[in-house]
Each structure stands twice: as C-alpha cells, then as structure tokens.
Amino acid sequence: MAFRSSIRRLVEFTSSRQVTWVLGTHIEMTNQPGGDFEIRSPSHPNERKLEVTREHLLELNEAVTGMGDETKHEVHDDFIIAPV
Numbered sequence: 001m002a003f004r005s006s007i008r009r010l011v012e013f014t015s016s017r018q019v020t021w022v023l024g025t026h027i028e029m030t031n032q033p034g035g036d037f038e039i040r041s042p043s044h045p046n047e048r049k050l051e052v053t054r055e056h057l058l059e060l061n062e063a064v065t066g067m068g069d070e071t072k073h074e075v076h077d078d079f080i081i082a083p084v
Helices: 004-017 053-064
Strands: none
Touching: 004 053
16 A cells, blocks of 8 residues: 555664654644544544644554554554545
8 A cells, every 4th residue: 555655664774864843744633642533523622733743653553564464544643544
C-alpha cells in the first residue's frame, strides 16, 4: 500500500534531519486523546493541533507495519488509522 511507503520514507527522511514539526497531515480529532469528530462534521471546535512530531511518525509506522496486509481502524492518542 502506497501510504505505508510514504510513512516509511518520512521516517527515513527525519532520521538524519532535525525536524520540529511535520505539517500537511489530515487529523480531524478533538483535543482530547483519541477523541474523534463525526464524519462530515461541519465544524471542529477544540480541534487537535495539526502538527505532528517524528515520534508520531514512528508510532504510526510501527502501527501500520504491525497490521500486516490488512489495514484496520485503530485509535491512538494523537491520530487515528482509518482504512478507506
């Protein structure tokens, strides 16, 4: 799956560079750990910050790698993996 390769490349890229934030992610979560908005919510009050860190990338990479060939819905404190 292409998104796994993208995540792996981001992890590799950040391993040899000082990166404070990764921007451009699509996180529609509340500011409460693991909190999610309903799909197609017209507004997102108290939305989680959009910036993620290298540690988030490492956690995401470990999670999707551990899923094997089938991506499944998995809630983490700062992101949610949701197959589409």
